[in-house]
Amino acid sequence: MGELDAPDRDAREDGPSPRRVPLQTVTRLSLYRKILVELHHEGVEHVFSHRLAELAGVHPAQLRRDLSLFGSFGSVSRGYDVFSLSRTIGRLLGTDRVQVVALVGLGNLGRTLLTYRGFEERGFHFGVVFDRDPEKVGRVYAGRRCHPVEEMERVLPEYGARIAVLACGPVGLETVVERLARCGVRAILNFVPRHVAPPPGVHIEDVDISGKLEMLSFLAREDR
Amino acid sequence: MGELDAPDRDAREDGPSPRRVPLQTVTRLSLYRKILVELHHEGVEHVFSHRLAELAGVHPAQLRRDLSLFGSFGSVSRGYDVFSLSRTIGRLLGTDRVQVVALVGLGNLGRTLLTYRGFEERGFHFGVVFDRDPEKVGRVYAGRRCHPVEEMERVLPEYGARIAVLACGPVGLETVVERLARCGVRAILNFVPRHVAPPPGVHIEDVDISGKLEMLSFLAREDR
DNA sequence: CCCTGTGAACCCCTTCACAGCT
């Protein structure tokens, strides 16, 4: 247990006030971490920004800038310590501990997400699931009993989930979001193709797959 | 049929050379169109930029700017013609006709995407599906016979798909992408958590759901 | 009066380029 608190070599991680961090930087951090974990499994111990950036598909200066927002983690002679940096990023993202996630909606998409192994691998665990359909309520999906959304206020706080995933129907979505917010959820990943104004203090990230396809349609339309 | 060619009121759509259009603008256009279609079904005929922007969760000036990149579609007194504008955007995106999409990978995610009704509603049709698993090859999924990826060069060109969706395993992903490119695919939506350098003339859009979750983990970590 | 379309200002992210160090 104690090893989790081992200091990261000579890295000088920033204190409690990381200045304004672009969201895109955060997304890239998670990408870096994923690659670092793979490198670690391959036995690679050190990596230079050029190589790591290449694997991530970004500019080397971008990578160094992203990291520099949180501290200095590299050595001039050896580059970055693969294991140490992956740990550090995990701590920055909050994924060094397993995080409980609430799932709303057990349709095709919801059940697919529920059984997707990639989430557990990256430290996310769907602890509670909800659905509105009386047909589904009470049944067990991948080991989780489905709760009715009406009982969210009673059930959800027990789990202390700060993250939720929406994969339900669009009707009453605002209400669901409000309830989640009241239950302590601070960040929501929304697969429902409808935009909901986020309550204060809550961040909603929309994943509009059809929208992405339409963007690609535009790109495939021109010839380039 | 002829009504498809009806001129859009007094809209002056730009010619063959729409100047540099930000990708984010394109994504938002698809969002505007989705909302416009909903408004049309509700019987709304005209809408002002303020209202449309509010529904989309963007700044009104942003909406007007996005549209202005392609022409002038609004009237000062009545705002935008809901039906006409949705048609115009559809034409700009290339979604005014059904588009054939190739799907690679028939795991949980692939099958979920295959049966997702939202795609057909927005004009996308999975015409061909591939998988590497001999277990799956030859079987029929949602009406499509699964082809082996090895036969892509023989099968795919018949369908003329310019868009592909990747929902397969990460092994040999580069090869799959190269093959798709050789078969005329110009745009790829990639759900596989691995970055592939796009061949010339091909655009790859990565959808990293775990990455999004990690971003949310960061946001849920701080208190805001 | 209040809308659209748009020049211009603003802001933020990306990239350059180099000082400092090994």
Added chain:
DNA sequence: AGCTGTGAAGGGGTTCACAGGG
């Protein structure tokens, strides 16, 4: 010699604010 971390320049997307018009 070559790398990291970073000030400064650069570029691009967003927002402001207003001209023009019904």
